[in-house]
Amino acid sequence: xxxxxxxxxxxxxxxxxxxxxxxxxxxxxxxxxxxxxxxxxxxxxxxxxxxxxxxxxxxxxxxxxxxxxxxxxxxxxxxxxxxxxxxxxxxxxxxxxxxxxxxxxxxxxxxxxxxxxxxxxxxxxxxxxxxxxxxxxxxxxxxxxxxxxxxxxxxxxxxxxxxxxxxxxxxxxxxxxxxxxxxxxxxxxxxxxxxxxxxxxxxxxxxxxxxxxxxxxxxxxxxxxxxxxxxxxxxxx
Numbered sequence: 001x002x003x004x005x006x007x008x009x010x011x012x013x014x015x016x017x018x019x020x021x022x023x024x025x026x027x028x029x030x031x032x033x034x035x036x037x038x039x040x041x042x043x044x045x046x047x048x049x050x051x052x053x054x055x056x057x058x059x060x061x062x063x064x065x066x067x068x069x070x071x072x073x074x075x076x077x078x079x080x081x082x083x084x085x086x087x088x089x090x091x092x093x094x095x096x097x098x099x100x101x102x103x104x105x106x107x108x109x110x111x112x113x114x115x116x117x118x119x120x121x122x123x124x125x126x127x128x129x130x131x132x133x134x135x136x137x138x139x140x141x142x143x144x145x146x147x148x149x150x151x152x153x154x155x156x157x158x159x160x161x162x163x164x165x166x167x168x169x170x171x172x173x174x175x176x177x178x179x180x181x182x183x184x185x186x187x188x189x190x191x192x193x194x195x196x197x198x199x200x201x202x203x204x205x206x207x208x209x210x211x212x213x214x215x216x217x218x219x220x221x222x223x224x225x226x227x228x229x230x231x232x233x234x235x236x237x
Contacts, residue, residue: 084142096137103133122159152227200226
């Protein structure tokens with residue numbers, strides 16, 4: 001199983017040659033690179049990544065590990081969308097055929113076909129509606145759309161593997177345990193979380209009051225939870 005501590009393997013993904021068109025030859029160099037980069041430590045050290053705001057795309061964030069971008073992501077009331085740069089030298093014809101994405105109820109796996117492991121294989125922040133989720137490859141970017149099981153929930157990261165400190169509020173663990181994901185660890189700072197909640201609260205206000213424009217609305221004080229505010233978010237949209 002791949003871990004976030006192995007994201008250095010992304011450095012080797014461009015070893016695939018443009019002239020290699022069959023699947024076995026296309027993934028062979030990458031397989032060797034991944035095999036050499038997987039840690040053999042039984043208990044690897046805690047992994048720490050950073051989530052920062054995208055400089056140009058509104059409401060989008062970048063997850064980095066050791067200063068290297070792993071993917072970009074954003075969320076709405078309904079979905080979490082992830083953008084991963086595909087290996088640049090995949091065969092040009094039917095490149096998506098070489099990509100392997102498995103969306104499970106509480107896990108995401110991303111890799112290349114023919115490998116014995118994935119380069120992302122982690123639990124998701126919370127449960128996902130598999131049948132309503134999807135992925136596609138376009139213009140060199142793997143886009144993965146995860147449908148939230150709990151509409152309006154603020155995801156504090158895409159994958160649990162990001163986190164390095166348990167969420168504690170007033171001496172108690174986060175309420176994630178009631179949705180099946182167990183103890184979830186913090187990955188974003190409080191200000192970033194507030195920004196995410198503000199975006200979803202405005203989306204909810206717009207949805208519930210279509211005749212008004214909430215694009216420039218502001219909140220006095222702490223932004224409320226878009227899932228539970230005023231009786232909870234609706235599920236009939």
